[in-house]
Amino acid sequence: MQRYLVFILLLLGTGFSSACSAWQTAEPAPLLVEKQSFTFENYTTVSGQTIPEVTVGWESYGELNEAKDNVILITHFFSGNSHAAGKYSADDPLPGYWDSIIGPGKAIDTNKYFVISSDTLVNAFPHDPNVITTGPASINPVTGKPYGLDFPVVTIRDFVNVQERLLASLGIQQLHAVVGASMGSLQALEWAVAYPDKVERMVSVIGAGAMDAWTIMALEHWARPIRNDPNWNNGDYYDDDAPLTGVTSTLAMITQQAMHPIIMNMRAPKPEVMPAAMLESVTNSSPVLDYLFANSAVRAPLADANHLLYLVRANQLFVAGHEESLANGMAKVQAKTLFLPASNDLLLQPYLAQQAVAALQEQGQEPQYEEIEGVWGHLDGLFSIGSKAETLKTFIESE
Amino acid sequence: MQRYLVFILLLLGTGFSSACSAWQTAEPAPLLVEKQSFTFENYTTVSGQTIPEVTVGWESYGELNEAKDNVILITHFFSGNSHAAGKYSADDPLPGYWDSIIGPGKAIDTNKYFVISSDTLVNAFPHDPNVITTGPASINPVTGKPYGLDFPVVTIRDFVNVQERLLASLGIQQLHAVVGASMGSLQALEWAVAYPDKVERMVSVIGAGAMDAWTIMALEHWARPIRNDPNWNNGDYYDDDAPLTGVTSTLAMITQQAMHPIIMNMRAPKPEVMPAAMLESVTNSSPVLDYLFANSAVRAPLADANHLLYLVRANQLFVAGHEESLANGMAKVQAKTLFLPASNDLLLQPYLAQQAVAALQEQGQEPQYEEIEGVWGHLDGLFSIGSKAETLKTFIESE
Incomplete structure (x- = not known):
């Protein structure tokens, strides 16, 4: 995923790399x-099938205290x-995606908390050498071949259940907090519904x-x-050429939809006026299109x-608690909650967080709600x- | 295109058909x-190639006066x-898409104006029996076969130039107004830039x-x-099966992106909680997905x-005037102008109309600007x- 971040860096241009230098300084x-x-x-x-062996990667920042009650779980987004946080080696070009808020003295203070983050099941980038996941590309021990579509459909609840096993293996029974962006937010909320007595x-x-x-529909x-x-x-391509044309289209769509026009237009090449190549054939590309698709093709x-x-599919199936209604799921939440949608998000617009907030309020809860302002759109949740x-520090350190 | 409107009707459900009954009453x-x-x-x-024969369909509402100076041109949207306006026969289920504003006594009053509307080049639905267009699916008189990708790339300016020929054939040299939605708005603006002395x-x-x-990128x-x-x-499929899987995906994407979540969630089936079919396989569908894709497959x-x-491609190449910059193009506009973006539009967001307005203001012009409020998103421009x-009536009838 170093490479993933480098591609993001390439995509975003030089402004971001100078921000990175600032961090380094x-x-x-x-x-x-x-x-x-x-x-x-x-x-x-959740769908009732058994996976013989599950392996997921994880990393942690800070120290687990003796009582094992200083744990903050970070759950990751769709492409993440x-x-x-942190770097694998001092010369890594970029740190982890939320390094601005996770570290010594930061909003999520690793001098106080043991912060742990795990790869989900069916992670999008299993061929990234820094990702460890179990999914359709994994070897099915029964057949000795990749599962393909024999792998069971999994849900956000399954991601959470696997994380619960990971924490249990470390003797952790209680979460000071669970924090996630985008698909990570679905896992964070599912944690609060599925294991209400474990999530503070x-x-x-x-x-x-x-x-x-x-x-x-947008996900479809x-x-x-x-x-x-x-x-x-x-789904059966593991002995042959992978469907990279389709994957490239998918990644290009995700990248464009996760960015607001403001930032995309700032970063992408300026559209040319009447470019000869585009006028010659409908299949010819342009610098604007190359900017998006070439990076997706590399990833x-x-x-x-x-x-x-x-x-x-896991995202399409999500409703917190996976119960009859959102209200039924939300009724289980005992944790203090904070919602931070991004005002300019075009992918998961703030009304979606507002629905969750309203459902909690109807249960007599007092969820906290603030909007992130920015030009990135959905990616404001990261950048x-x-x-x-x-806001985060105050919430995390509150009683 | 009757059928097209019927599909839209199916998609939108019963609320719209009762609105239609109201019109009928x-x-x-x-x-x-x-x-x-x-x-x-x-x-x-514009790309410098010659099309031996161009045929486009058109229809009109109201009467052309003797001076031929009461003409309003309507330019159509991407899927339109x-x-x-009007109906082909009294028992048509629906009238034309802007029937609410075009007709006797309406905002665009056919008792006063001769309203004319033409199919564009490369219309999206050439196999709709009510569409007459020239494009890659047309027979190339040189080969006796469909052009396919031998058809030249065309631009919004080409759409406008063909309309100018149509009007000239009717002896019309002056437009009281040109009015269009979405891709139609690009044509309307291009008219004002390309033929500034003809557009009032x-x-x-x-x-x-x-x-x-x-x-x-979104268009790509x-x-x-x-x-x-x-x-x-x-592009060479005319003797074989057409790429209907791809076309269905494209139409589904356009439909979803043209609608704001508010209206889509009102009209679409309620997502099921943990539906057995979706949990069984990632390729299984659901009522929500069928709602979108089945209609697209029919169209x-x-x-x-x-x-x-x-x-x-025509839309990707658009900049008003097709000149070095938007400002250069806008400098040519002599017409009074009115911009009506939709506040909830997620496809062509209001900032795009605001850029055109700003460019005109910098030329010392006084463009009029109002936002359409509604729950439809981009489709607020139609519905x-x-x-x-x-606003329209006052603008159209102003000196």
């Missing part, structure tokens, strides 16, 4: 982290992984309480380029087409999170 | 219209055609002055499902895959246009 000795791995056997999914604080960044029809558009790629072959081989389909550092 | 004798056809030879495109008033509904990088996502469909065969055979690619009837 401010922090001459970066938090060094190490990817670890957790394996357990015979996991039964467990590298939330829950932070949902650019999140939702349940997927609505519009978003379920991410699946179709893969399913319509002849190389996909109904595509690190992704797995089936994993992307499983992630889409503008620093603007909510004080 | 209010207007027992509907404006009856007839599709007509205009052909001319040897059109040279020239059926802007210009109305841009849910429009833009120029495509920006973000929108060019509409092209990729077609280009990635193996049946597309580099797909009326569309042409290459035409959709050419339309995408909520009635809320701007007074």
Whole structure:
């Protein structure tokens, strides 16, 4: 995922890399982290099927105290992984995605808390050497071959259940907080519903309480380029060429939709006026299109087409608690809650977080709600999170 | 395109059909219209190529006066055609798309004005029996076969130039106004730039002055499902199966993105909680997905895959005037101008109309600007246009 961040860096241009230099200056000795791995056997999914062996990667920042009650879990977004903070080595070009709020003295203070982050099941980029996940691209021990579509459909609750096993293996029974952005926010909220007595604080960044029809359809558009790629072959492509054309289209769509026009137009090349190539053929590209698609094409081989389909489905199936209604799920929440949607988010618009807030209020709860302002759109949940550092710190350190 | 409107009706559900009944009650004798056809030879495109024969359909409402100076041109949107008002027969289920503002005594009053609307080049639905267009699916007189990708790339300026020929054939040299929504707004603005001395008033509904990088990318996502469909065969599929899987994905994407979540969630089935089919396989569908994709699949055979690619490209290439900059183009406008973007539009957001307004203001012009409020998103430009009837009428009838 180092590489993933480098691609994001390439995509975003030089402004971001100077921001990165600033971080480096401010922090001459970066938090060094190490990817670890957790394996357990015979996991039964929400859909009632058994996965013989589950392995997921994880990393941590800060020290677990003796009482094991200073734990903050970070849950990752759709295209992300467990590298939330720090660097693997001092010369890594970029730190983890939320390094601006996780570290010594930061909003999520690693001098006080043991911060742990895990790769989800069916992570989008299983071929990234820094990702450890179990999904359709994993070897099915029964057949000795990749599962493909034999892998059971999994849900956000399954991601949470696997994290619960990981924490239990470390003797952790209680979460001071769980914090996640986007798909990570779904996991954070699901934690508060599924294990209400274990979760003291829950932070949902650019999140939702349940997927609505519009978003379920938007997610489906991410699946179709893969399913319509002849190389996909109904999920059975592991001995052959992967459906990289479809994966590239999917990644390009995700990138564009996660960014607000303001930032995209600032970063992308200026559209040319009457460019000869575009006028010559409808299939000719342009610098604007290359900017989006070339980066997606470079990232595509690190992704797995089936994993992307499983992630889409897990998100489409989400309603907090996976109960009859959002209200029924929310009735279980005992944690203090904080919701931080992004005002300019075009993907998971603030109304989705507001629905979750309203459902909690109807239960007599007092959820906290603030909007992140920024030009990034959905990605304000990652790149503008620093603007909510004080809010976060106060919430995390509250009684 | 009757059928197209019926599909929209199916998609929107019963609320819209009762609105339709209300119109029928209010207007027992509907404006009856007839599709007509205009052909001319040897059109040279902006890209410098010659199309031996161009034929486009058109229809009109109201009477052309003797001076031929009471003409209002209506230019159509991406998925639309020239059926802007009235019905082909009294028992048509629905009238043209802007019937709420075009007709006797309406905002665009057919008792005063001769309103004319034409199908564009490369119309998206050439296999709709009510559409008459010339594009890649047309027979190339040189080869006796469909053009396919031999058809030249065309621009919004080409659409306008063809309309100018049509009007000239009717002896019309002056437009009282040109009015269009979405892609129609691009044509309306291009008219005011390309033929400044012919256009007295210009109305841009849910429009833009120029495509920006973000929108060019968004449009590209509409092209990729077609280009990635193996049946597309580099545009040469007319003797074989059409790439309907790709076309269906494209139409589904357009439909979802043109609608705001508010209206989509009101109309679509409520997402099921943990539906057995979706949990069984990532390829299984759901009522929410069927709602979107089944309708798109029904419409797909009326569309042409290459035409959709050419339309995408025409829109991607748009900057008013097709000059070095938007300012250069806008400097030519002499018409009074009115811009009506939709507040909730997620496809062509109001900032795009605001850029055109700012460019005109910098030229010392006084463009008028109001936002359409509604729950439809981009489609507020069609379905909520009635809320701007007074503004429109005042503008159209102003000196």
